[in-house]
Amino acid sequence: MKVAVTVQHAGHVHFFKHAIAALRRRGHDVRVFARDNEASIELLEACAIEYEVLAGESDSLLSLAATQGVYEARLLRRALAFEPDVLTAIGGVAVAHVAPLVGARSVVFYDTEHATIIRRLAFPFADTVCTPDCFRDDVGDKQVRYPSYHELAYLHPEAFEPDEAILDDVGVAPDDTAVLVRLGDWSSSHDVGASGIDDPADLVERLEADGAAVLLSTEGDLPDGLESHGFDIDPGRFHDLLSAVDLYVGEGGTTAAECAVLGTPAVYVSDLTLGYLDELEHEFGLVRNCAGDDTASAVDAAVAFLDRPAAEFRRRREDLLAAKSDPRDTIVEQITGTPAGATASADPVETPAKHTG
Structure with missing residues (x-):
């Protein structure tokens, strides 16, 4: 074909x-x-x-x-x-x-x-x-x-094996509780009229007050006063980071779902609701959905996740993998239009890349 x-x-x-x-x-x-x-x-x-x-x-x-x-x-x-x-x-x-x-x-x-x-x-x-x-x-x-x-x-897990050493590269000590906060840019056609985290500085301050080491990722420039929370990694290692942190709090629904399927609890902060995030919350307990204008609820959800043992989320992920194909x-x-059979190697492709304008 x-x-x-x-x-x-x-x-x-x-x-x-x-x-x-x-x-x-x-x-x-x-x-x-x-x-x-x-x-x-x-x-x-x-x-x-x-x-x-x-x-x-x-x-x-x-x-x-x-x-x-x-x-x-x-x-x-x-x-x-x-x-x-x-x-x-x-x-x-x-x-x-x-x-x-x-x-x-x-x-x-x-x-x-x-x-x-x-x-x-x-x-x-x-x-x-x-x-x-x-x-x-x-x-x-x-x-x-x-x-x-x-x-x-x-x-x-048959397609991706994370590198947990990523935390060393972003300056997080082994004993730290690492929280990734991610802000979107809201420019996509499906984001018109929506909003997310209303006060990023307040969110970061509250998470730090609870003892978390906060990493901040954005789709644009870092907010004023929060530049010290930025980090620089190869984009190809972003999923390693999602697997390694203890919690994600952010405006991106895809990133929240990525964390959930990796066994990292996620607090999704947005006015926009999604069927898959509703299911990840109510069926598997790996996501908490919070409105975009309520930083307090997001912080409460984050603290509640951090208070639970990591082994619990690993078990919830196993339940998810057992239920999903x-x-x-x-x-x-x-x-x-034909059966794929057994999925082969996770290597993306063997040929060298090239492009034309």
């Missing part, structure tokens, strides 16, 4: 990297098309995945619309030349629009209920919409529900 994979964020690279490798091992011709956005290109290079850049970043909803138009037009031209059997993506606005124009099938993966713009532009045109079984909405006959989370596609096989099966 000929398969076109599109990625617009670093998280999309993580989600598809093992499936790309598995498809290529099975002899399929896989082309990867990307937007230069949120470290996506850096991660493609790190994973040695061949790709072609079709568009760059955007800094507003208006520029996002323009960038999306360029991205879709260029994807259409590449697809007409490549003649793929399947186009696939997370969100999938471009692939859902381009696939019928080139006689291909579109397979869209998604897990974000509040992303109404993306859903309205993609779902009606997609052939298959794959969602975790905790996705709250009914997409109709084209929906395929599977018992897992996006994050397990790259953080399942490894989604790597699901990705391959939905793309090819």
